[in-house]
Amino acid sequence: MRAPNILCLGCVFLPLLLFQQISAQFPRECTTVEALRSGVCCPDLSPVSGPGTDRCGSSSGRGRCDAVTADSRPHSPQYSHDGRDDREVWPLRFFNRTCHCNGNFSGHNCGTCRPGWRGAACDQRILIVRRNLLDLSTEEKNHFVRALDMAKRTIHPLFVIATRRSEEILGPDGNTPQFENISIYNYFVWTHYYSVKKTFLGAGQESFGGVDFSHEGPAFLTWHRYHLLQLERDMQEMLQEPSFSLPYWNFATGRNVCDICTDDLMGSRSNFDATLISPNSVFSQWRVVCEFVQDYDTLGTLCNSYSEPTGKYDPAVRSLHNLAHLFLNGTGGQTHLSPNDPIFVLLHTFTDAVFDEWLRRYNAGQGFSIPEIITIAVVAALLLVAVIFVGASYLIRARSKMDEANQPLLSDQYRHYAEEYERIQNPNQSVV
């Protein structure tokens, strides 16, 4: 039994707000010594007369090779290691010229369409609907599970992963680019790992983990929206099915039961060991990637999929068995590892659906109506009076406080979350 789907979320999807040109990570074509030395990542789309004649689809007007304009605003005080991390002013540490696609064209070589568009000229609308996983037919459920498993096994056709930081990207001899192939699903895990990894400050120094670039901050929702869109797009290409969508899991409907933890969906518990996932689920065969984060942080390497920097290999540890049901076991998820569990996808599509609902409900990005403007003006005027009235006394008290920036905005809520955090041994492990 499950409650009806009261929240009609996910009925939504494209077009997306807040979505801009994807700056994908390392397109395979741009991982050559020449591309890295020149800083140019502008692959040919369909060259007719030799290499370099159709960079970014320029011959058909899809795009052009242009200088990268990265966000140059200063970092906030929490991040005091300017210039130490490859992710700053992305992707300038690697490339300073990339494809800029016109109109509805998109992709690292302008060969695809922006989300929401399809067709050779990217001029046909396509609506992709994310649905509640439990509302899918048996055939649709099987299709989704098989597609995830296929993504876990299929080498990503376009992107590879860097296994070293920019300083060492050309290898010890300066001539051997340090990249590896990765499967479509593992690329999804890797991208997440890359966004949360610590900043390496040098051998023997502790890496800086004080800022998580994709969690616990305003980027959380939009970054994960991008992250899901990337997986969805990759799976559409893999399946040759432009309308393929990731479903979502409304985890409230099952109450205290994981209603998607069945072998036809995300896997049930093993009958032999309650901490393991059932061997009848395909996911019991999945291996975990990006597991040795501490090693990467001390050695200054990057997660290179399965192989471990120190050379140890333990197949049992790397299977998903150990991570199964991690989300359902309190807050044990570890940020850098969490997407290894495919339930991550469904939790985040649901979060994204709630985000979408919020955007729609408050007309975000579409300005305000006249009654709203009047209401806002009146409320603002009243607030201003109130603020001036009590401001002086607070000012005096505020001066005595050590660090105003760290004071909670909503004290009740903050206290609640702080208590939750204290119960967790390692608070870093609570965010997925």
Ligand SMILES: *[C@@H]1O[C@H](CO)[C@@H](O)[C@H](O)[C@H]1NC(C)=O
């Ligand atoms: C772009 O990067 C290349 C390679 O690092 C460098 O030689 C070149 O000067 C850079 N160009 C600009 C405009 O920064």
Ligand SMILES: *[C@@H]1O[C@H](CO)[C@@H](O)[C@H](O)[C@H]1NC(C)=O
């Ligand atoms: C996308 O294509 C449609 C149909 O041709 C067009 O109306 C729209 O302006 C295009 N969008 C952009 C951003 O060029």
Ligand SMILES: *[C@@H]1O[C@H](CO)[C@@H](O)[C@H](O)[C@H]1NC(C)=O
């Ligand atoms: C990576 O995959 C591509 C395409 O499947 C293949 O051509 C290439 O040889 C692979 N590279 C490595 C290092 O395995």
Ligand SMILES: *[C@@H]1O[C@H](CO)[C@@H](O)[C@H](O)[C@H]1NC(C)=O
């Ligand atoms: C989480 O799992 C551990 C062992 O795997 C178990 O001891 C613990 O009770 C579980 N916690 C919850 C909240 O289920």
